[in-house]
Amino acid sequence: MDAVIAPSILSADFARLGEDVNAVLHAGADWVHFDVMDNHYVPNLTIGPLVCQALRKAGITAPIDVHLMVSPVDRLVPDFAKAGATCISFHPEATAHPDRTIRLIRDLGCRPGLVFNPATPLDWLDYVIDELDQILIMSVNPGFGGQQFIPRALGKLEAARRRILASGREIRLEVDGGIKVDNIARVAGAGADTFVTGSALFGSSDYAATIVAMRREIEAGRRAAL
Ligand code: DX5
Ligand code: ZN
Secondary structure, three states: OOOEEEEEHHHOOHHHHHHHHHHHHHOOOOOEEEEEEEOOOOOOEOOOHHHHHHHHHOOOOOOEEEEEEOOOOHHHHHHHHHOOOOEEEEOHHHOOOHHHHHHHHHHOOOEEEEEEOOOOOHHHHHHOHHHOOEEEEEOOOOOOOOOOOOOOHHHHHHHHHHHHHHHOOOOEEEEEOOOOOOOHHHHHHOOOOEEEEOHHHHOOOOHHHHHHHHHHHHHHHHHHHO
């Protein structure tokens, strides 16, 4: 599967969001990772469907990868589908009926994803993996950009990759939190194919050079894992 770079706009310049998102996309990013926080499921407050819709109205056509860190989940799913979300991922602990939430996302025409916090077991996949288009492994605790990568995510990525292979389905394996040029090879080697990066990309002075360096490291990590 082609590697996808998904910049987390949590670290973008909110005062000129459209421009900054266009800049990372022109610099070679593939998706827009859209972090939604509610000061309830996570201790922070960010952006909602109106901002997603505004990006679409501003002409952004790249896939928008919505990462819901909210509870309850279902109330917001139709709003994001209408606002132009491509993928909608949620944390299974945040909804009363994860299977129902997955079906809701699918029925509204979006790609459903399940997100695993550092302490959340992959067992949730036992009965729903066939319904998913992506699995997101958190390599930090959700709530803030700019945190340190938690190395235990590597073994979890390997385990998730094994489950995806066993399912025989095309499911993206995404990693989110503390991803930088100097650790992206390791997460690629552990099986990730979709890479969220916030502070390391938006904090760099040259987006294109950072993305080129990340892609080079991803290829190196994949080769080393063969
Ligand atoms: C954390 C968010 C991440 C975060 C990534 O809750 O889900 O997407 O913004 O930012 P960095 O790359 O700075 O860890
Ligand atoms: Zn995220």
